[in-house]
Amino acid sequence: MLGGGQLGRMFVHAAQRLGYFTAVLEPDVQSPAGLVSHHHIQTDYNDPAGLEQLAHLCQAITTEFENVPAQALHTLAQTRSVAPSAAVVGIAQNRIEEKAHFTACADLSGVNCAPYAMIETPAQLRTVQDERADLLPGILKTARMGYDGKGQVRVKTTGELAAAWAELGSVAAC
Secondary structure, eight states: OBOOSHHHHHHHHHHHHTTOOOEEEOSOTTOHHHHHSSEEEOSOTTOHHHHHHHHHHOSEEOBSSTTSOHHHHHHHTTTSEESSOHHHHHHHTOHHHHHHHHHHHHHHHSOOOOOOOOBSSHHHHHHHHHHOGGGOSEEEEBSSSOOTTTTEEEEOSHHHHHHHHHHTTSOSBO
């Protein structure tokens, strides 16, 4: 498994109860999953030697969370079964792409994506403030690397929206 956090730890425990050998590739020496796994490969997610070692140890590979590099999953998929795929993880790593994907799939799935607006520029922020007040109250989320409440700010007003976007570093958000 790529990633060694708390969800990974629960996965490792469940797999071990079923009799499976587990290996975790995670940079943090104190990772919760790495501490309980049969094998902890402590290296960067993109380290070629670490990826090779993981592929050698495992028959199938998964990820604990969506922010592992999709390229690492792509590399592993050349020799092992990997789920979810690098393409799926790549979409999940960018909330704007993810929402566009869900919107495009709505006709097939029958499930509509919640309303949202993309904010990547001051002009887009003004458009949301002037024309999309129906989105408030809401939660402004960074497009990348936000999880477990990180990269997210609750907003009630258009003024709070502008302040939240600045607080998040004026990065791509929705």
